[in-house]
Amino acid sequence: MLEVGEMVAAPFCTKLMxxxxxxxxxxxxxxxxxxxxWRGPFPDDEVHPERSALFLYLNTSKRSVTLDLASEAGREIFARLVEGVDVLVEDRKPGEMAALGLGYDDLAARDPRIIVTSVTPFGQTGPxxxxxxxxxxxxxxxxxxSPFKKREAVEAGGSRAxxxxxxxLGEYDAGLSAAVATLGAVLGREVTGAGQNVDVSKQEAMMNLERVIIGISANAPDPFAGRSPGGLxxxxxxxxxxxxxxxHQWEGLLRAMGNPEWSRADWCQSKASxxxxxxxxxxxxxxxxxGLxxxxxYHCVQAEGTPASPVRNVAEVMAWEQTKARGFFRELPHPEAGTQLYPTAAYQFSETPWAGARAPLLGEHNDAIYGRALGIPPAELESLAGSRVI
Structure with a gap:
């Protein structure tokens, strides 16, 4: 796979892959x-391009090359990189890759089996x-x-900032949708023998994953009406x-509380009241x-069959016996960032353990990929680096 992506959505897609x-x-x-x-957070708050926690997390298990796609030499090298690649994931604005001669139609003309996943804010079509x-x-x-409306603002007839x-979070939604769609295209190619362009709209990904609550919150005159007591x-x-x-959940809460006197009032006897x-x-x-x-x-309410969960901060989650028992956080050494704990995958296979590797240094694999894989001579690589093509 090739990734031409920045920040979160496209890199998260390829990280999952x-x-x-x-x-x-x-x-x-x-x-x-x-x-x-350059976004961080950084260890000890010292800005360093090889120590950003955001980058390190989003780019585990990848290799990195540097390449200027705006240059003719860079585009020629990219065309060689694409040869034999199964999937390209890119997040450039619609038409930008095509203007460089690197759009889906250009690449598919050379290899009809290629899959190009394009991740953009609003998709490749539409006004x-x-x-x-x-x-x-x-x-x-x-x-x-819409779900972030403040109740006081709604009651006052206004809205919040x-x-x-x-x-x-929304970018991660888009990256997850892109990964699922890409895997679907890979499976489809096994049947048809042909690749395709997977067009991912971040907006649509977000609407798809939370469509019910969005509909309720956006359209109800008072989204807080009809809510059951509880929450935080x-x-x-x-x-x-x-x-x-x-x-039965309400009754379980009352049992956990010792069936207080006030709960016998008429206004506690039906869901509506x-x-x-x-x-x-x-x-x-x-x-x-x-007082608790x-x-x-958590324990006394859960014991009565009522859902309850403590709100934990990041440090507590990392120290929690559940995440420790499942080995969800793993140490990965990095030559610049040192050894840090990283989240692994959100699933576990019975026969295939997670085998993640650290994120790459910038251009760390230029020599391996351009030199050994593409056969570009050392002198030419030095010249390309000097002219900032790579």
């Missing part, structure tokens, strides 16, 4: 490389296809920002999430929870 055993070669601009190399987008724009154009989830409850050492959507009095009920639940720890609430 690399975790499954694909040989991924990442093509980066000479000099600075993928912008995620908005050339619009650029940041993560915040994607959240609002997909409807994902633009909001999104933390990190790059403050314990004396943090928060616990408690779910009481069903009658509990929804109407959710605020009042949550005050009572909050007063009970304030997260784990105490």
């Amino acid at each position: 690399a975790d499954l055993g694909a040989d991924v070669v990442k093509v980066e601009p000479p000099g600075k490389g993928d912008p995620s190399r 908005r296809k050339l619009h650029r987008s940041q993560h915040l724009n994607l959240y609002h154009s997909s409807g994902h920002a 633009p909001a999104r989830a933390g990190g790059y 409850v403050r314990a004396k050492d943090g928060y616990v999430n408690v779910i009481t959507l069903e009658d 509990r929804q109407e009095h959710a605020d009042q009920i949550e005050e009572q639940v909050g007063a009970w929870a304030a 720890t997260r784990d105490e609430i």
